[in-house]
Amino acid sequence: MQYDAVAFDTGGTVLDWHGSLVDELARVPAWQGLAFDRHAFANAWRRSTMQGIVGQVQPAFNMDDVHLLALDEAVLAFGLPALDAPGRTHLWRAWHRLRAWPDFAPALASLRARVPVVSFTMLPTALVIDVSRRNGFTWDAIVSCEMIGVYKPHREAYATAARWLNLAPERILMVACHNFDLNAAHAAGLRTAFVARPDEWGPAGPPDPHPNMAYDHTVDGFAALCEQVLSTP
Known part of the structure; x- marks a missing residue:
């Protein structure tokens, strides 16, 4: 089927949040030399x-x-020294x-x-702008749930x-690595594509690594997705 737009979940489907955060955690000056599981910290931060x-x-x-509140919770949970204001903000x-x-x-x-290709995400608009510029992305549009005021997986968001x-809705292909997002998109009438991101949560692996229903496309990566989507005349 030919689509009139492709919408991407962005937080974990497009962005390597876990690997990026673990690298950032390794560079926190106040925590240099401290033995704690930075992979577990990143995942706790994300989960919260x-x-x-x-x-x-x-x-x-x-x-x-919520990222800021969850950071403070993770620092307490892991028993780490509190960061000064500049370090916390950074x-x-x-x-x-x-x-x-x-x-x-x-x-x-x-x-x-x-x-047209769209970022359809729970991430704040300003965050999507920053990471897109940093990674050299050009979207046709950014649709943040922040703009809508209703967050996934509510049907109203889709x-x-x-x-x-x-x-x-059936003219839009929703692409994500998360079943809850795709299941809700399907229920709202969108077409769906599951792209596996086995490293999204680092060594622990993602909580839902496999599709839990029959999607329109199930692929191991974006190259395979393009092959399937673009093969339609």
Whole structure:
């Protein structure tokens, strides 16, 4: 099937948040030489953030705010020395410095030559702008749940994104490595593509590494996704 737009989950599907954060944690001056599991810290930070943002409706905060609260929680949970204000802010802002998975940039270019490509994400708009500039991405649009005021997996988030794109939901391909996102997109009438990101959570592996329903596309990487999507005349 030919699509009129391709929408990408961005936080874990496009961005290597775990590897990027572990590298940032290794460079925190106040924690140099301390023996703690930086992989577990990054995952705890991410997990707490997701618990605080998924499914929110008209919150008075965005995901950046939750990132900061979750950072403080992780520092306490791991018994680490408190960071001074500049150090805390610098580490918190690491989310705005995330690097992308290396196979995404060429896929983005290939797909955009055919159809509009959109970042459809729970990440704050400013964060998506920062990481996109840092990684050299050009989207046709950014649709953040922050703009909508309703966060995935609420049906309204997907319906609003489709309405803003002026497209019927079935003309949009939603791409993600998370079952909860794709299942909700499917229920809202979007087409779906599961892209495996086995390293998203580092050595521990992702909590849902395999598709839990039949999606329109199930692939191991973005090159395979492009092959399938672009093979349609």
